[in-house]
Amino acid sequence: MSPANVAAAKASLSIRLLDRHTTMSDGSRRYLPINLREKLERFHDHWSPRVIAQMNDYQFKLARIQGEFVWHSHADTDEVFIVVDGEMAIEFRDGCVELKTGELFVVPKGVEHKPRAHSECRIMLVEPYGVVNTGGQGGALTAPNDVWV
């Protein structure tokens, strides 16, 4: 992403933050938190991350996953998986990690991995703005980027 696009993304973020409040009778603002479970109820397709927040150039995304994803890697960045509800696994070429509700894992940059979930699992991802879900792999499961919910 170009510096101009990063700047635009940040301006957009500021607007979102300022929009999310109500004004009380005394003139003070009550800002609105982002509720992970409420956001997850707003979509039901699998392997299609939705952005819920941005911190500097990093985005927090929610996704519902079920079945097997594709082998892929992200050449330039680590990627964080946090399980909000359910169970999942991430396969690596030399093993795997199993994650359940309230657990987190950092996939190091450049490491090939394949997420999977036997039953539907709801997760939060943290990664830099612009990361494509299938890395350099492409294919049918490649999701549109920067879709907010």
Added chain:
Amino acid sequence: MSPANVAAAKASLSIRLLDRHTTMSDGSRRYLPINLREKLERFHDHWSPRVIAQMNDYQFKLARIQGEFVWHSHADTDEVFIVVDGEMAIEFRDGCVELKTGELFVVPKGVEHKPRAHSECRIMLVEPYGVVNTGGQGGALTAPNDVWV
């Protein structure tokens, strides 16, 4: 932090990730997830964040908080609060946000804020490596940095 220190921090991170596995009888590795609640049981002091993971130059920290923190801001970075268990509020000069379990808020960079919790609340923070908990404010509640749990 100097580039050399960032490089050292990343090398240290790689070692941590590689250390956290068991080897199965077939030679494959079973990597170990980071369980937020288990990590939180390992310390009990308030306002003293512990690092549990690092993604690129960003750290994920857990903290127990109770009472009122100090007014402060972070001039160079946004800061993410996620409530793992409990209720908290973040005061701003023009209002506040109330957060409960499973809710997230991004405090924009440069914005003065004061976290507080009536009863003990357990939270996860996400921010760049090296951010001091009291920002430029200092004082008795300033915690040591980069303490892992």
